[in-house]
Amino acid sequence: MIAKDTIRSVVEKFGSEREHLMAILRELETLSERNVLAPTVLEGVAEEMNLPPSALAGFVDFYTMFKTAPRARYVIRVCKSTPCHTSGAINVLEAIGRLLGIREKEATADGMFYLETCECLGACSVAPAMMVNYDLHGNLTEERLASILQFYRAGASGDGEGCGPETSAAATIIHDERQTARLLAHIGRVDPGEIARYREAGGYTGLRRAVGMSPADVVAVVKDSGLRGRGGAGFPAGLKWSFVVKGPMQKYVICNADEGEPGTFKDRVLMEGDPHLLLEGMAICGFATDATVGYIYVRGEYRRSIDILQRAIDQARLDGCLGEDLFGSGFSFDVFIKEGGGAYVCGEETSLMNSMEGLRGYPRFKPPFPGQAGFQGSPSTVNNVETLMSVPMILQRGAEWFKEVGTLSCPGTKLFCLSGVLNRTGLVELPMGATLREIIDVYGRGLREGSHFKFAQVGGSAGGVLCEDLMDLPLDIDTPMKHGVTLGSGVVLVCDQTTCPVDFLVQTMSFFEHESCGQCVPCRVGTAQLHHTARRLAQRTAEWADVEKMRETAALMKKTSLCALGQSPIMPLETLVKNFPAEFEAHCRADYGCAACDRSLGRYYTASSH
Amino acid sequence: MATIQIKLNGKTVECERGQTILDAAAAHGVRIPTLCYHSQISRTGACRVCAVRVNKTMYKTACTEPVAPGMDIVTVDPEILDMRRGILNFLLAEGDHNCLYCEANGACELQSLCFEHGIDVPPPSSAPRNLRVRDVSSSEGLRREENRCVLCGRCVKACEEIQLSRVWNFAGRGSHTHLTTGIRDLLGESECVQCGQCVQLCPTGALSFQTVLGRGQAWELTSRNSVCVYCGVGCQINFFTNREGQLVKAEGSIHGPNRGHLCVKGRFGFDFVQSPKRLKTPLIRKEGQLVEATWDEALDYAAGRLATIKAEHGPDAVMSFTSAKCTNEENYLLQKFMRGVIGTNNVDHCARL
Secondary structure, three states: OOOHHHHHHHHHHHOOOHHHHHHHHHHHHHHHOOOOOOHHHHHHHHHHHOOOHHHHHHHHHHOOOOOOOOOOOEEEEEEOOHHHHHOOHHHHHHHHHHHHOOOOOEEOOOOOEEEEEEOOOOOHHHOOOEEEOOEEEOOOOHHHHHHHHHHHHOOOOOOOOOOOHHHOHHHHEOOOOOOOOOOOOOOOOOOOOOHHHHHHOOOOHHHHHHHOOOHHHHHHHHHHHOOEOOOOOOOEHHHHHHOOOOOOOOOEEEEEEOOOOOOOOHHHHHHHHOHHHHHHHHHHHHHHHOOOEEEEEEOOOOHHHHHHHHHHHHHHHHOOOOEOOHHHOOOOEEEEEEEOOOOHHHHOHHHHHHHHOOOOOOOOOOOOOOOOOOHHHOOEEEEEHHHHHHHHHHHHHOHHHHOOOEOOOOEOEEEEEEEEOEOOOEEEEEEOOEEHHHHHHHHOOOEOOOOOEEEEEEOOOOOEEEOHHHOOOEEOOOHHHHOOOOOOOOEEEEEEOOOOHHHHHHHHHHHHHHHOOOOOHHHHHHHHHHHHHHHHHHOOOOOHHHHHHHHHHHHHHHHHOOOHHHHOOHHHHHHHHHHOHHHHHHHOOOOOOOHHHHHHHHHOOOOOOO | OOEEEEEEOOEEEEEEOOOEHHHHHHHOOOOOOOOOOOOOOOOOOOOOOOEEEEOOOEEEEOOOOEOOOOOEEEOOOHHHHHHHHHHHHHHHHHOOOOHHHOOOOOOOHHHHHHHHOOOOOOOOOOOOOOOOOEEOOOOOOEEEEHHHOOOOOHHHHHHHHHOOOOOOEEEOOHHHOEEEOOOOOOHHHOOOOOOOHHHHHOOOOOEEEHHHOOOOOHHHOEEEEEEOOOOOOOOEEEEEEOOOOOEEEEEEOOOOOOOOOOOHHHHHOOOOOOOOOOOOOOEEEEOOEEEEOOHHHHHHHHHHHHHHHHHHHOHHHOOEEEOOOOOHHHHHHHHHHHHHHHOOOOEEEHHHO
16 A cells, blocks of 8 residues: 555655656555556545546556556566567466466466566567566477466565666677678677767767767768658658758757667667667757757666666766757757656657656647657657657768668668577668668578478558568668568568467457557558457458458558658558468468467457457 | 728639638638637637638648738638538547437537538547546536537637636547546536536537426527626626426526626526516515515505504614615615605615615
8 A cells, every 4th residue: 555655755756747747656556566457546646646536547557567456576577579479478477377376467476576568678589488477588488488477476575676688788689790780780799788888989979979960960960861760651861851940949858768679679678788879869969959958768667777777867967968068169069868757659750749748648640740849849859769869970980981782762771580490680780771681691690490481571460461472672771662572660570370360360350450550540450350350350240351451441540640650551451362362361261270270269269358 | 991802613702901811701601610619708719610721732720811912712612511521420420429319409509510511420439539528417507528528629719818717628649639628627616606607618518507407408498588686787688498498597688788697696597587486466474474465565664664664763773675686776766665665775785885
């Protein structure tokens, strides 16, 4: 039971403005020791922050990490997104069931563990993965699960201390001399915990150079470099910066670190492996766009990233790399962290800003664009982690150097997140335009023994699947689009003959229904209908006409949805149906046997995904 | 305002820079159907019913998208009608929309849109549907039948932007989105003061008034404009009567100084009109019993008692207390009477509370 005084002191610690709501609730949830935000606590927060009770109710209900009913001391979140699903997430759930005697949404009698499923945790290279409170664990087998659970039983602190070593930044990157390591150059070599090491390695010289130039010249250099957004949309970064409204008003730089696209873990590795590079990139962006404050919106699941970034921010402030009058230039810039609460849609830039303001993560209609009216109505530049971290090297070495690799329209490198049935999974940095064949054969060292390539999902759940015919397609931002697929955030999830495309589709559609914010009609209803029909297909109770109906539904969603989430399901659907028509047709027959679908249906598709 | 040229359904027309497509089209006599849009609240852009085609390949919601020079806008053609039908079908599949037993029948915007777009087949019963809250008795004034809700958010904004009360919000997410009034989520236990603004803006029968229940569907009601009798603002009200002539509903008129708003008294305080308990003659208490009297009798009695009290105890033994239901002129006369005839400044009025 949390006392009123505790609520008051937590609110005082963070500030009573609504933008601090997420941080306040997270702290109170941790203090509850049962991972719960009880109704009385919410009422107390509402009173203390002068917010209506409905604001608290709506907020807590939106973010899946929060619950108003008691859970347990440790919440086990088993990832069931496609990379983990195809690697045996169901085995993990079943093993936990055997070890603890609980099913989903149940707690052990001693109040130690509560089990739930969740979407992508960003540990896909070591799938299947799970989180215990805020600790990430991968490569889960029954033996490993037993020892992990024992570790918590023995009373270990569960807050960021106990992440599995396989999930660390250095362990996640693929060490291969043949890659073009620019963003990854420091990771595993330069201690991310000490700013001195970063500066010895040439850190903050890009910022130093930038503040000696004019803001317009910095924008020009970034424009010249041809750097395009790495979050998925590929919008030219320099152009975006140049759109920020000019004038004396407060402006913001916002780093989108709400990495949630299933199969993506690049931003987590970058933030944990080289946090100062991000701070430096943000400061340069701030200088170029006349912003003095930067925010990093990190998804709530990435507790370790948050801790490492906070340490880096503290050091940078002490070291004069953040704060007032940087390098004697008169330019001031500081960075703060905002946390997410478990909502994929908050990766959409306007949802992200609503979330930062302590609101439900509903996307806003555009225009106005963030550069005109963003966070708190002020002009804001929103860029992905990978994009901002590419900026210091451009300032350091010049636009021409940056363009030495990559394709004409998409210069530079791209991080690829390898997962699935490869001999080697992890993060690899290659020039834009690398092919799937090269990625799989060279960096993934081919498929595991006994596995035969069936398809690769490129770009995440919002991306499409590629088969043998597109193995040599240059993966940059523009070329895949012409073939009905997308590079997206750089996901390469490789699946073999054991993966059923219908089962894969059900999982993908379940993801979209779960993550739809529910604001606009086509996405709210469409995602539910798509998931429902896909499930009927998996149950072999659908007809081919239902498949056609799904395509119509997805096409309508593509045209009419408010944000990219509702516009996305069409790509996985169309590419799966196009590549595997025979399997889809087979699932339309009641007597067709599909072990993969049977297994999934029996486990976690029994009810709607909430 | 600078004028710009756009192409509207193939015709080049002029409109104002900064106008939305919706307003620009309306100015040229082109109506674009809407659902979540309402002129009294900020734009939402959530229902997507007003989506039109812009520059041949893009689809934009007319209520949110500003016109730009040279914009080529198509507001209606077979493809756009199909899109609208698709969205309306989504809504029909998601909720429980049966006009037969809905109070809003005849004044429901979803019903009109479906009729207008020729939707004559109900959605397949296999469509997934999440049952939502029926909160029909916790509040004295308001009924909430959320299975008829289209989640347009007008109630949320009516409460927040017009009434500054913030009782409503959305809760849940995705297909499980629904309305909430707070942590315990019962209208009757919330901070709602029952102004009824949310009901007035609700496009369907999701929110309705208790006073209407079983007393006529919207199409059976007739409306007459009047002025609120309670206070000095002079809000204009549209009063609705059913076929039996019973007063069943009050809606704020957009034409009055209230611009469509009402308070709880204006909204629900009309039951006295047809109340059998309504006073029809003056009453004088005789030996503890109230007895009917004529006006002459009553006025003589009151004048006599006032004169006696004034004579025995002085004028300050008397005070007056008047009502906002009286006109300004009547209130003026009473204070004049107190000061000039009785001789006291003991004058008060309920609006001072």
